[in-house]
Amino acid sequence: MDTSNPAPLVNAELLKRYPGRRVRCVLKLVRAEGNSAFSGLTSDGMHVSVKQVPSATSLSQYVEVIGVVDSDRSIRAEMCTNFGDNFDMSSFNQLVQMANSEHQSLFI
Amino acid sequence: MQSSYGGVLGLSQKSGGTQNTGLLPLTVKQISEAAQNSSDDTFYIDGIDVNNVTILGMVHNKEERSTDVSFLLDDGTGRVEVKRWIDGQDTFENEQIAALQDGVYVRVHGHLRSFQGKRNIVAFSVRPVTDFNEVTYHFLECIFVHLHNSKANGMAVKGPSISSPNYGNPVGGGAPSQYVTPNMTGVGGSMDECQKRVHSVFEEPSSLSSEVGLHIDDVARRIPGFTKKQVKDAIEFLVNEGLIYSTIDDDHYKSTNG
Numbered sequence: 001m002d003t004s005n006p007a008p009l010v011n012a013e014l015l016k017r018y019p020g021r022r023v024r025c026v027l028k029l030v031r032a033e034g035n036s037a038f039s040g041l042t043s044d045g046m047h048v049s050v051k052q053v054p055s056a057t058s059l060s061q062y063v064e065v066i067g068v069v070d071s072d073r074s075i076r077a078e079m080c081t082n083f084g085d086n087f088d089m090s091s092f093n094q095l096v097q098m099a100n101s102e103h104q105s106l107f108i
Numbered sequence: 109m110q111s112s113y114g115g116v117l118g119l120s121q122k123s124g125g126t127q128n129t130g131l132l133p134l135t136v137k138q139i140s141e142a143a144q145n146s147s148d149d150t151f152y153i154d155g156i157d158v159n160n161v162t163i164l165g166m167v168h169n170k171e172e173r174s175t176d177v178s179f180l181l182d183d184g185t186g187r188v189e190v191k192r193w194i195d196g197q198d199t200f201e202n203e204q205i206a207a208l209q210d211g212v213y214v215r216v217h218g219h220l221r222s223f224q225g226k227r228n229i230v231a232f233s234v235r236p237v238t239d240f241n242e243v244t245y246h247f248l249e250c251i252f253v254h255l256h257n258s259k260a261n262g263m264a265v266k267g268p269s270i271s272s273p274n275y276g277n278p279v280g281g282g283a284p285s286q287y288v289t290p291n292m293t294g295v296g297g298s299m300d301e302c303q304k305r306v307h308s309v310f311e312e313p314s315s316l317s318s319e320v321g322l323h324i325d326d327v328a329r330r331i332p333g334f335t336k337k338q339v340k341d342a343i344e345f346l347v348n349e350g351l352i353y354s355t356i357d358d359d360h361y362k363s364t365n366g
Contacts, residue, residue, distance in 0.1 A: 001136075001139070001140055001186070001187070001188050001189070001226055001227045001228070002186055002187045002188075003136060003137050003140045003185065003186030003187075004186075006137065006184060006185050006186060007184045008184070009184065009247075024184050062240070064240075064243075066184075079211065081166075081211070081213065083240040083243075084239065084240055086239070086241070087240055087241060088241050088244065091241070091244050091248070092244045094248075095244050095247055095248055095251075098248075098251060099247065099251075103251045103254070105137075106135050106137060106138055106185070106250055106251060106254060107135060107137060107184070107185045107247075108137070108185065
């Protein structure tokens, strides 16, 4: 049992709250950039770029990125998981907001 | 759906048969913070006995042995060990286990246990996630059930701003929630907040069904935010009002309602 290193769920607005920290973020794929990077839309509609992606060419439309916050608009990926092509971003965005405000105690 | 909220709705009224047989969706963080009964090592969260739990997260460090398979489940709030015993004869089980690989998201159903001070889950079902809206759903459900159980037990809860229309009221209407804060009109005068909370802990079905009632420490653990002295004072007040009585010793009390 280990809760020492949680990875908060974030959108673009919350990225800047966790500079240098490991976070989880679901992005809608906009454009793959080579084989190791891509840019995507967060659940609150902002562009974010992701670097050091294991294999950017086989990504589905929605991708969960677990990685370290590099800047307000970029993440250095540790793991990418294909979340398929049918993912409800608006519900996810509301979850992100709740998990970082009034219900933070259940998560981090 | 009613029984999934830790058995709150539809529990029998009679004493001695009010165990929670519902299913609690939890985050690993909630599991790590669950309180433990001093008498029998069972857990409770938000005032509900923890029995069946469901968690959802990513598989790490999967280890397969001849009698069991175990892995760490990481749901972003923490990591917990999950163990599943293997039958050997059961092909469905074997298929389920083969589908487990590191990095796969799974939904686990099982029991929360403690072994040598460490908490772990003994799973009876581990299923890969196929529609990832289930991830969002699981965490929203954790929030919802937490709010529902906390409110029902009279704990201080900040007003939620849940905007999804489905979650405006507890599902299933009709039967009232079991854990309504007890009627205070018989007491007369004003009971302060601590006394009210302590009294409602004693009025919970699991407390009413216990022979020896609750230890002072168990009560104090269930209502964070009050000192042990405040809890003791509240208990003394309740004894004087005839609402609770001491059982096996001066540290155990039970509601006169039971």
